[in-house]
Ligand code: HEC
């Protein structure tokens with residue numbers, strides 16, 4: 233193809249600089265699509281229906297948010313005073329040992345207590361998942377008590393109940409690769425972050441806990457509000473995490489001989505890096 237000289241010198245390098253990050257993202261998304269089975273025909277009905285009618289996605293709410301009943305507040309207060317107030321204070325406003333909880337919302341409390349992160353044993357290290365100290369009813373009571381201390385607010389999410397029946401796994405896979413894999417890795421196994429922090433494994437998280445993590449951003453994880461990821465998109469991610477990520481044997485898409493997530497990750501890497509190198513060669517050739 234013939235290109236005008238001035239186009240080559242002024243637009244060429246700038247275009248290349250702009251195009252490269254985009255191409256990297258595109259390759260990563262492509263790998264996600266490949267391994268998710270979008271090309272193997274996963275959920276063609278959903279994508280087709282949505283492309284035809286964008287309102288179709290809103291027929292049933294993919295996530296409903298709710299507060300535990302206020303009848304739980306008294307029991308929750310007793311549990312809080314016995315197990316949490318030594319660090320967070322009786323009024324939950326925090327002490328020099330633990331942060332304020334007034335206004336954090338029921339979803340934040342439920343996430344930290346149901347994953348066993350709270351009550352904390354050793355405050356010198358990043359809280360980790362451990363067997364929860366409380367049953368579901370007690371956990372909801374504690375969440376009801378803390379939520380009762382502040383007015384309802386959009387920045388303090390209530391407890392999400394995720395309906396993954398109509399979820400699209402292929403979309404969930406792409407969104408997971410773009411938003412989560414950078415810290416949690418493509419297999420969800422988790423990885424080290426800067427300064428001794430780490431993104432934990434997702435293999436034990438329930439649907440509610442995955443949605444809570446996304447909507448509340450625990451610790452060093454960013455919070456993804458409804459402006460960044462819609463409830464439909466979060467439900468797709470939740471379906472992907474609690475489906476193919478937690479049960480890799482049942483994953484859709486290319487089987488790759490069922491050689492396991494690590495080896496499959498290498499195949500994905502090979503395709504991804506190979507693709508980027510081809511693009512780099514192609515760009516170099518033109519320069
Ligand atoms: C030994 C002290 C200690 C005890 C006991 C304790 N916490 Fe905590 N809690 C902490 C510390 C320290 C943090 C901050 C952890 C971090 O951000 O890494 C925290 C964080 C939290 C958070 C997250 C707050 C936010 O804004 O992200 C919640 C929710 C929470 N605690 C609830 C509870 C509940 C409910 C109990 C009782 C069941 C409890 N904690 C018991 C020390 C404690």
Ligand code: HEC
Pocket residue numbers: 347349358359360361408411412413414415416425429430431432433434435436437441442445446450451452453454456469473
């Ligand atoms: C910047 C890095 C980062 C990104 C991006 C990120 N996370 Fe996290 N995630 C974390 C960290 C750090 C924690 C642990 C927080 C703590 O306990 O202090 C965490 C915790 C979690 C947990 C709790 C796991 C468990 O069972 O204990 C889930 C679930 C989770 N993240 C899901 C997601 C999803 C889904 C996405 C994408 C939408 C995502 N994360 C994006 C860093 C990240």
